[in-house]
Amino acid sequence: MRPGxxxxxxxxxxxAAHPAPVAAQGTVPPGAAFATFVAALRPDAEARxxxxxxxxxxxxxxxxxxxxxxxxxxxxxxxxRPVWDYLVGAVSAARIARxxxxxxxxxxxxxxxxxxxRVPRWIVxxxxxxESDFGASGGSVQTVRALATLAQARYRGDLFRNxxxxxxxxxxxxxxxxxxxxxxxxxxxxxxxxLPSTYLRHAVDFxxxxxxxxxxxxxxxxxxxxxxxxxxxxxxxLSWGYAVTLPPGLDLGRYAADLSExxxxxxxxxxxxxxxxxxxxxxxxxxxxxxxxxxxxDNFEVVRAYNTSxxxxxxxxxxADRLAxxxxxxxxxxxxxxxxxxxxxxxxxxxLKAEGLYEAEADGRAGPKLREALRRYQIRExxxxxxxxxxxxxxxxxxxxxxxxx
Numbered sequence: 001m002r003p004g005x006x007x008x009x010x011x012x013x014x015x016a017a018h019p020a021p022v023a024a025q026g027t028v029p030p031g032a033a034f035a036t037f038v039a040a041l042r043p044d045a046e047a048r049x050x051x052x053x054x055x056x057x058x059x060x061x062x063x064x065x066x067x068x069x070x071x072x073x074x075x076x077x078x079x080x081r082p083v084w085d086y087l088v089g090a091v092s093a094a095r096i097a098r099x100x101x102x103x104x105x106x107x108x109x110x111x112x113x114x115x116x117x118r119v120p121r122w123i124v125x126x127x128x129x130x131e132s133d134f135g136a137s138g139g140s141v142q143t144v145r146a147l148a149t150l151a152q153a154r155y156r157g158d159l160f161r162n163x164x165x166x167x168x169x170x171x172x173x174x175x176x177x178x179x180x181x182x183x184x185x186x187x188x189x190x191x192x193x194x195l196p197s198t199y200l201r202h203a204v205d206f207x208x209x210x211x212x213x214x215x216x217x218x219x220x221x222x223x224x225x226x227x228x229x230x231x232x233x234x235x236x237x238l239s240w241g242y243a244v245t246l247p248p249g250l251d252l253g254r255y256a257a258d259l260s261e262x263x264x265x266x267x268x269x270x271x272x273x274x275x276x277x278x279x280x281x282x283x284x285x286x287x288x289x290x291x292x293x294x295x296x297x298d299n300f301e302v303v304r305a306y307n308t309s310x311x312x313x314x315x316x317x318x319x320a321d322r323l324a325x326x327x328x329x330x331x332x333x334x335x336x337x338x339x340x341x342x343x344x345x346x347x348x349x350x351x352l353k354a355e356g357l358y359e360a361e362a363d364g365r366a367g368p369k370l371r372e373a374l375r376r377y378q379i380r381e382x383x384x385x386x387x388x389x390x391x392x393x394x395x396x397x398x399x400x401x402x403x404x405x406x
Contacts, residue, residue, distance in 0.1 A: 031064045037152040038062075041164070050168045058144045058171050058178050065149040069141070072185040073155055083286045083311040084333035090130055090315035091322055099125050099323045102134045109219050113206070117226035118236040126320035127225045127306065132191040135218055139183035139190070143167055147187040147196075163187050166196035175203075175211045182215070190214035191221040194228075202228040232302045238279045240303055240317035241296035243270045243329060252289070252385040255375060256282040262295060271326050284371075286314060288338070288388035292329040301368075310367055340389045345370070348389055351397045352377060 038059055045055050103110065103125055110121040125134070132138045147167055150160035167187070171178055183189035187196065192214045194203060203212040206223035213220045247266030254265075262283075263275045281295040294314070303313040322328070340348060342364035349370060352358035358373035371387035378385040381400070383393065 034064050034148070034152055038148065041148075041151075041161070045165060045168050048165060048169060050165075050172045054168065054172045058168055059148075060178070062142070062145045062148060065152055066141070066145050069146050069149045069185045070153060073150070081311065082333075082336060082339055083314055086311040087315055087318065087329075090312075091319045095129055095133070095319070096322045098134055099129045099319070102128075103323065106218060106222070109206075109222065113219075113223050113226050117223070117230045119226040119229045119234050120236075120239075120320070122320040122324040123229070123240060123303075123316070124222050124225050125323055126316045127229075128191065128222060129319055129323075130312070130316055131193045132221075135191045135221060138215060139188070139193070141182060141185050143181045143183050143187055143189055143196075144178065146183075146185055150186065160187065163196050166200055170196055170199060175213065176215060180215055191218075192224050192228075194224070198228070199224075202231055228306070229302055232305045233298070234302050235279075235297070235299055238276065238297045238299055240299045240313075240320065241281070241284065241294045242275060243318070243321065243326075244268060244275075244293050244295050245270055246283075246289075246293050252283065253375075253379050255385065255387070256280070259295065267295065270330065271321075284314075285386040285388055286310060287333045288390065289384055289386045290331065291333050292331045304368075308367070338390055340391060340394060344391065344394055345389055348374070348394045348397065351394070351401060354401065355397075 042052075042055060046052070103121065110124070113119070113124065114121055128134050144164070144167055147160050147164040150156070151158075151164050164187075167181065170176060171181065181189065184193060188194060189196065189199065192203075194214060199212070199214065203214055203220070203224040204227045205212045205220060207213075207217050207219040209217075211217075211220075212224070214224055244262075244267050247268075250265060250267070254261075257280075259275045259279045259281050260277055262281065267275070269275060275295070279297060281297050284294040284296045284300075285291065286294075294317075296317075300313055300317065303316050304310070306316075307313065318329070345366060346362045346364040349358055349360070349362035349364070352370075352373045353362065355377060357376050358370065360369045366389055370389065374389060374393065375385045375387040377383075377397065378387070378393070381396065383396065
């Protein structure tokens, strides 16, 4: 799967943090074990109304698992990269230019999508750009084989077996032919990178040809993104967030407030426009104090529902702003040495959990739960409450715990 193309795949999945597939047992040849898996799948498929003809067509030529798919399960993707590295590729000058050209060419379609779903064209285009470079790269891996590979290996339990059955249901409906059902290594499909279950719930036929074609129809792809965001709870009265500058001495302990309160405190948008008069937001400092700063709204969490990576969500939001003509980020990002790696993040999560401040899994990924726990620790200890996980704050936590009475 392309960097930045996880899309609906990571909707609450967190693929990179989970163990590798279960190894095949005994000495059964891979092809024979795979054939046994496919045969065992047929009754469940038939119970869902999938005909023998559809089933056989879907698996024609699919006789063994795909080793390249299994290899990809061990990679970290955007979860292991600093946000600034991710933004360089996701929000490039070339991508901005391509997106603006596509916006002009598809203006009438985007007008109609905005009117129906009340999701801004720029955020829809940004998803499209990050997922498939505006339709140019929807993935070339055969979806049925990819999902069957993961399902037979029991990667993530029964998740991909269910997705495989959903893929067969799509084929049964006739929306796409098996040879055209392609996408990423983990079954996210087409220009929008929907998993089959997401497709069944949210894909739409916007061009009126009676097929929900997220592979070849720009209109269907764009409208499906907008419909998905609307269904996830997109608030049309707010942006995803706002790139801002902070006044000297801002009380970082007040990191969640109404937008009007931030405006009164001297927080300003970098594009010079006024902040909205109302709406809840929180301060997001993905590189710590002194690096680019953002006020993020509930819509940021809608973006994260499409893909749970903070880097992904920020890339989509900032790309949307740039496509709309907004300015580039001016502040500098920190050095790589000022950032915790995966092991350090796990150690920080474990330490904060021992302090009673963090309740989620110690998965080695920065996200809203870790930011909240870290800010609470920083406020309690009189540190700069930026929510940014650094080696220095981990060392502070370790030293404090070592000095605590036993």
